[in-house]
Amino acid sequence: MAALALGLYVLGLLLAFGWRTLAQWRATGDTGLRLDAGAVGSVGWWAKLAFLAALPLGAAGPVAALAGLPPIATLDADWLRTTGVVLAVTGIAATLVAQLSMGTSWRIGVNPAEHTALITDGAFAVARNPVFSAMSITSLGLAAMAPNPISLTATIVLIASIQLQVRAVEEPYLIRTHGPAYTTYAARVGRFLPGIGRSTKARPTP
Secondary structure (H helix, E strand, C coil): CHHHHHHHHHHHHHHHHHHHHHHHHHHHCCCCECCCCCCCCCHHHHHHHHHHHHHHHHHHHHHHHHCCCCCCHHHCCHHHHHHHHHHHHHHHHHHHHHHHHCHHHCCECCCCCCCCCCCCCHHHHCCCCHHHHHHHHHHHHHHHHCCCHHHHHHHHHHHHHHHHHHHHHHHHHHHHHHCHHHHHHHHHCCCCECCECCCCCCCCCC
């Protein structure tokens, strides 16, 4: 199961970052990569650092399991591993669907001076950050497939970095860029899950 987890992890990376970046470049001439994290020590810098740390940790969990690291006893169950496969595959597929919903507005990272279209339909009608939601589901699934301390740490670090990136970097940017259009959308649609984390700063229009 650990080998399958590692294979799914690599597949997810290749699709979500490699293939999607190539597709964006072929469609627009721009990779969509906005990798500047801002000043060292800033919130954006810490969010980016945590996200980058989560990537190798995600692979290290299954690799450690293959090398003989035992699972956490309370999580060592076949049903949990099977559930993990379902979550991981679903998460990878959902990540691609959410990325494609963004069309040419797809980006990795934020350029504060850039103005892209506000996407509120497709997957974004369900949650405001469906790509991150799907990535979190994938990570949870992989951790369930190889439930050792490293895999669980990878999931915790990933989710923490996503929370920091969205709340402290992306949402302020979207409010500055789109104003009432975004705040009204945020009052109607949950942050990561349907109906959960809706903004109280604006009320949805009837």
